[in-house]
């Protein structure tokens with residue numbers, strides 16, 4: 239079985255879908271690993287760091303006879319065109335943003351396993367790249383916010399008196415939000431969290447944070463949140479505004495699958511924030527959680543700084559690559575048996591992660607969007 243690993247080509251993408259320890263483990267499973275030259279250099283992994291791996295400079299050459307192709311971002315169309323029919327692609331795809339590529343994968347009869355489709359079930363946790371990358375983003379958001387403040391996070395007793403700890407509010411307590419809460423707390427901040435799924439109250443409290451209870455329950459399908467009604471939005475604003483305006487640092491992470499980022503902070507709320515406060519908007523990729531957010535930019539609105547970084551995991555590329563490569567390894571282990579590929583379509587993980595197979599788009603949601 240030949241596994242090919244691509245060098246990422248998209249702007250600001252430093253990650254790589256292979257690290258030396260995973261290459262070793264795949265070799266032991268009987269796979270032959272081929273990588274594109276320089277694939278790891280952006281995260282300081284020189285080609286020489288990989289043992290038992292063959293390198294080639296040309297990505298088209300690399301994938302031509304590969305049984306499995308690995309990358310982080312979806313590959314370029316020319317690469318898919320060069321793959322052999324029946325080969326397996328494993329990467330993030332995001333079909334709703336990549337309609338043409340999804341149709342190409344279908345028409346080229348590629349079996350694509352889309353990392354964003356890995357089901358959120360216990361057995362798949364070790365394959366869940368959304369979670370591994372979101373954890374890193376949440377951590378980074380707390381650090382980024384801290385460096386944009388002109389004050390410190392912890393309480394500090396000095397010869398000239400005590401400094402009060404900074405107040406941090408995290409809005410959206412999924413994987414990233416909980417890690418942001420934990421990190422801000424470790425840095426000494428007073429932490430508060432808010433979400434529209436009531437089960438997050440206990441999770442926030444277990445991290446030493448206060449839960450801002452709005453009384454709204456917007457649990458949707460599959461453990462995700464649903465969109466709010468105008469009445470719910472008003473009810474939330476009446477509770478949350480005070481917390482927004484008392485905060486020194488706000489980290490927002492809210493997302494609804496397949497929808498633009500919900501707006502959690504409106505302009506008037508920002509205008510009433512404390513001078514010198516900072517919002518880190520982790521939802522910038524989907525348009526942002528704050529009405530003022532400009533994805534990819536750091537802006538000043540009055541005395542408030544709004545930071546909206548894109549592709550945050552790539553900024554922690556070394557660990558992001560390591561966790562991502564391990565997630566992919568655990569997925570590959572499901573179907574690489576005794577040196578051969580055996581996809582078990584009765585396995586929920588394979589069935590749900592598959593986007594295209596055998597000339598068809600097999601994911602229902604993607605079918606509707608892509609056609």
Ligand code: NAD
Pocket residue numbers: 357358359360362363366368369372409410411412413414415432433434435460461462463464466491492493494495500502
């Ligand atoms: P996500 O990135 O989809 O969303 C982030 C958070 O934003 C969520 O907690 C969501 O409730 C919240 N949100 C949405 N709209 C909001 C609003 N208007 N106001 C406030 N908050 C809002 O979430 P995620 O990190 O991908 O996690 C989604 C779910 O999957 C969670 O229930 C999580 O516990 C679960 N999960 C399960 C597993 C597993 O069992 N293997 C693994 C990872 C995540």
